[in-house]
Amino acid sequence: xxxxxxxxxxxxxxxxxxxxxxxxxxxxxxxxxxxxxxxxxxxxxxxxxxxxxxxxxxxxxxxxxxxxxxxxxxxxxxxxxxxxxxxxxxxxxxxxxxxxxxxxxxxxxxxxxxxxxxxxxxxxxxxxxxxxxxxxxxx
Ligand code: CMP
Numbered sequence: 331x332x333x334x335x336x337x338x339x340x341x342x343x344x345x346x347x348x349x350x351x352x353x354x355x356x357x358x359x360x361x362x363x364x365x366x367x368x369x370x371x372x373x374x375x376x377x378x379x380x381x382x383x384x385x386x387x388x389x390x391x392x393x394x395x396x397x398x399x400x401x402x403x404x405x406x407x408x409x410x411x412x413x414x415x416x417x418x419x420x421x422x423x424x425x426x427x428x429x430x431x432x433x434x435x436x437x438x439x440x441x442x443x444x445x446x447x448x449x450x451x452x453x454x455x456x457x458x459x460x461x462x463x464x465x466x467x468x469x
Contacts (some may be wrong), residue, residue: 334412341397356419362412362415367405368404377398404462406468417450
């Protein structure tokens with residue numbers, strides 16, 4: 331994946347609460363192009379591997395339970411400066427600290443159930459995108 335791409339997931343809380351459409355509008359409105367997208371469901375093993383970097387954290391078990399409790403929307407997004415600009419669009423990990431107008435401020439309820447994921451580096455964007463999509467699924 332090139333460096334102007336990032337990876338996102340609309341998390342189970344946002345899907346359950348009917349926010350897929352509003353979140354996609356925010357993403358498109360901010361100038362991101364969707365180059366891959368799927369409505370899917372993480373298995374326990376998927377979530378454990380995807381969040382493997384957090385394995386030793388006290389919230390790991392709860393995070394895996396949360397991320398597997400319902401469907402998600404996974405997508406690869408394209409824009410200049412995609413990783414940084416997308417993290418600005420979604421806001422701080424803890425929605426209580428997220429700036430006004432950000433996706434987490436608008437839709438998220440807690441630091442764990444924070445509605446949306448955004449890759450934190452170009453390297454992780456490539457790894458996370460490849461975790462969810464084969465090359466031929468990315469336009
Ligand atoms: P995200 O940054 O997308 O990926 C790691 C996730 O772990 C994060 O979103 C939250 O959903 C969750 N997380 C991070 N920190 C905490 C925390 N202190 N307590 C509970 N969950 C957390």
